[in-house]
Amino acid sequence: MNSAQILVVDDEQEIRDLVEEILEDEGYRVRTAQDGASAREAMRAHVPDLVLLDIWMPDVDGVTLLKEWTDGGGPACPVVMMSGHGTVETAVEATRLGAWDFIEKPLSMPKLLLTVERALESGRPGTPQPLAGARGEPAAEPVGKSAVMRQLRDDARRIAAHDTRVLLRGEAGAGKRCLARYIHDHSPRREGPFIELSAGSLGERGVGDLFGIDRNGQPAPGALELARGGTLYLADVCELDAELQGQLLSVLKSGRFQRQGGAEVLDLDVRLIAGTRLELADAVRAGRFREDFYYYLDVVPLAVPALREHVEDVPELLHYYVNCLVERDGLSYREFTVAAQNRLRNHSWPGNVRELENLVQRLLIMGEGEKIEVAEVEAALAEERRSGNAAEGLSADLHLELPLREAREAFERRYLQEQLRRAQGSVGQLARLTGMERTHLYRKLKALGIDPRERA
Structure with a gap:
């Protein structure tokens, strides 16, 4: 068809x-x-x-x-x-x-x-x-039987019982969203909605995305309204625009808000969970984050460990994501051999659990046969290293033998790949590092064949 x-x-x-x-x-x-x-x-x-x-x-x-x-x-x-x-x-x-x-x-x-x-x-x-x-999906639960993951789940369940703000700290891809959903699922608000909004994705329409829009009496709800009775998970809160920080703080303190362009005053009934991959205290000292908003959020901090801190959970995570991707995306089932699992237990996992999920997805899509052997894993990891090394040695090879246009494109590609690595896959952070307007940046990335999701 x-x-x-x-x-x-x-x-x-x-x-x-x-x-x-x-x-x-x-x-x-x-x-x-x-x-x-x-x-x-x-x-x-x-x-x-x-x-x-x-x-x-x-x-x-x-x-x-x-x-x-x-x-x-x-x-x-x-x-x-x-x-x-x-x-x-x-x-x-x-x-x-x-x-x-x-x-x-x-x-x-x-x-x-x-x-x-x-x-x-x-x-x-x-x-x-x-x-x-x-x-409905199965209740989200951070996967792992290690002591650090058992403690994380215990702490999350205790926090879930109290309807207070939570600040999740952790590296990109460590599983902050999963933990936020886990807290929601074990809270008194479990029957309400769980809304996720990335602060890094909020541009000029950020006010409308958060508070909603009312055009000539035609209301369009924002995240705060959609999450009424439930939980709003604000990811990458470290990237929230300073003006929006102030507006959101005012709304959270007053418990009331209005849609952009509207006159109706709405009551706020939302639990806020914020996630950050950067230390907000450092951002406050650098003048990039409001001190009053930081202290408002930092009531109950919870650290999400990097995967390298609980590599004993890698076999269980591999099994979980194979089953998840087979059921969710209709991919063919394949099983990691013990040797392949042991090899991945010794990997450093700079991209954390998200890197593991992406690796499993790639092996299920691209591979053949019922078993995933260690040689196939080595090849996939080598490909990851090649992609990562594409941005290494930025100044070592300037392609001086190429025509100007091709040399410029080669330099731009390697420059953006390196900055994207530093931004840990965040296009919002990449825009700040490069000083580029986000729409132009997206066009440039597409023209150069760079997919930011591969770094996310």
């Missing part, structure tokens, strides 16, 4: 371009729309076989758009919702309105392709299909 036409609706050009390129490589015909208005126009011109619809857009949110299409008795084609702020609550609402499925950002490409294939096979939905988010 690879001749089907798919409409991709997303306000981020980089995501539209990426999804369009991948789907066209699979043989699909793709149209794109950048906002609700252009999506409406595209649907009026020609109803596609499938719509991939972002929830957060500047003019109208995706759920509202889905409601419009439902007024006629249901969407004229399967609709798959996409959002980086996904919750079970949002998924259930989208299901009720007739959406076929729900996938979270950052997009897993194997899962995206599998969802697209299944949605197209379903045809026009009669009775709406249950969403992946609505079905």
